[in-house]
Amino acid sequence: MxxxxxxxxxxxxxxxxxxxxxxxxxxxxxxxxxxxxxxxxxxxxxxxxxxxxxxxxxxxxxxxxxxxxxxxxxxxxxxxxxxxxxxxxxxxxxxxxxxxxxxxxxxxxxxxxxxxxxxxxxxxxxxxxxxxxxxxxxxxxxxxxxxxxxxxxxxxxxxxxxxxxxxxxxxANVQTNTGTETLQKWGLHPREYILYVGRLVPENAIDLLIQAFTEVNTSKKLVIIGDASFADAYRKHLYALSDSRVVFTGYAFEQEYAQLSSNAYLYVQPSGINGTRPALLDQMGFGNCVLVRNSPVNMEVIGDYGCWFDENQGQGDLKSKIQLLIDNPEIVESYRNKVTERINTYYxxxxxxxxxxxxxxxxxxxxxxxxxxxxxxxxxxxxx
Known part of the structure; x- marks a missing residue:
């Protein structure tokens, strides 16, 4: 055809x-x-x-x-x-x-x-x-x-x-890339950062994630992959909210994206607008434990293979869930061990x-x- x-x-x-x-x-x-x-x-x-x-x-x-x-x-x-x-x-x-x-x-x-x-x-x-x-x-x-x-x-x-x-x-593709060249470029270490991937636009609620993360007691970093056209004001707003643990990489593709994804400790999806987020599926394919806002679409995607925070409780619950997962690496590992099943059996x-x-x-x-x-x-x- x-x-x-x-x-x-x-x-x-x-x-x-x-x-x-x-x-x-x-x-x-x-x-x-x-x-x-x-x-x-x-x-x-x-x-x-x-x-x-x-x-x-x-x-x-x-x-x-x-x-x-x-x-x-x-x-x-x-x-x-x-x-x-x-x-x-x-x-x-x-x-x-x-x-x-x-x-x-x-x-x-x-x-x-x-x-x-x-x-x-x-x-x-x-x-x-x-x-x-x-x-x-x-x-x-x-x-x-x-x-x-x-x-x-x-x-x-x-x-x-x-x-x-x-x-x-x-x-999504089930894959991994354990290389660390890209991590070295940004001063990162395997499993010592939380990851977000997406456009830097208000509906993606990155400000919510940054505000919650800055209240978390951890030495881990927050890595934000992405950028956006025609969004300078929001980008500056995110920079102003951030502390020294927040790393903005801009866009990352192919090997850089794969290395940053494969070595993350946790992936967080703070947005809840209807429509599947391909980045969320990607991160599940990389075998990451995922933490998402409990919107209907996000919950549809993760099923029993991921963690969630209550969108009605917002920043407070997101902060608590991030802290819980940082303090309990065995929970993160348990989800990491099974999340790719979700990709192989449906996505x-x-x-x-x-x-x-x-x-x-x-x-x-x-x-x-x-x-x-x-x-x-x-x-x-x-x-x-």
Missing amino acids: KIAFLGSRGIPARYSGFETFYEQLAIRLVERGHRITVYNRSYFIKDVRGYYRGVRIISLPSIPSKHLDTISHTLLSSLHALFQRYDITYYCIVGNSPLVWLPRLTGSQTLLNVDGEDWSREKWSGFARWYQKKCEWIATKASRVIIADAQGVQDRYREIYSTDSIFVPYG NWEWITDFYEDLFQRMVSNMSLISYDSYLKQKDKIID
Whole structure:
């Protein structure tokens, strides 16, 4: 099949979960003989042209501002896609929903991965927030298939818009990298730091994590991997909250990311906005004990394989749980010993690729569609 992925910053993944998802799925589909195209933002990824690991790369410009960057690039990508005759056109980000109908004019089957409640993010206000919320309704009309990355998101679209979607989780790779070169660069030691990974934006609640951590009695450090575009004020706010134990590394990829992840003592996910956090799955794949806010989506992901703090009690409970896990390394080790089972038995990239391949084929053949869980049961996969 001829398949295109639109709406992200592009691959290789250097920004967020959507880029990681596109890269992991696109490469696997190429290996299975499909012709895959990913649309990149030319200002963001400048060193990749032509092909990346067998995936065709189309680099197009955008208007690089907070409100117009994504939609302007996706518009150009959609217009280009009109002339490519893709069998499948896959969009991400609900704010792109007004454009999803375009490829359907030439017979392409479209999917839109809506993520969580994007309109509720603190970066949106006024018209932008209204637009993002309106895009949820538009998504139910414009796309052939809506993809939800968590069952909580699926429930939301069913309850509010009376629209069925297909739940497909993100995946993760079970892996480890015990190298320490990156740790030495930042003055770190194995198992002597707590880790957070994500964009430095208000909805990710990094300020909550820093405030809780600075009250913890420990010599361990807090390492924060990530950055964000158009978020200078929040970044400065985080710096002001931090003490000498907090280390900001900026973005980290490939070997640097793997080393920092593999050697962490504990991973903390303080945010609770609906939508699965691929970084959380990544850290479970690295075998880390994870501590998350007890939002429905986070609890859905970790099952019985991680720890949680009460979002209603906020900073106080987060501080207490971090202290508890630092003071009781045997608890951390017990979760570390079993957490990868969760990835292998549900969040498995190969199984997810199998499902998408089946879903795409059903769409182009006009066959009835089935859920991810139903597919796994048909294939005798294990569901935890």
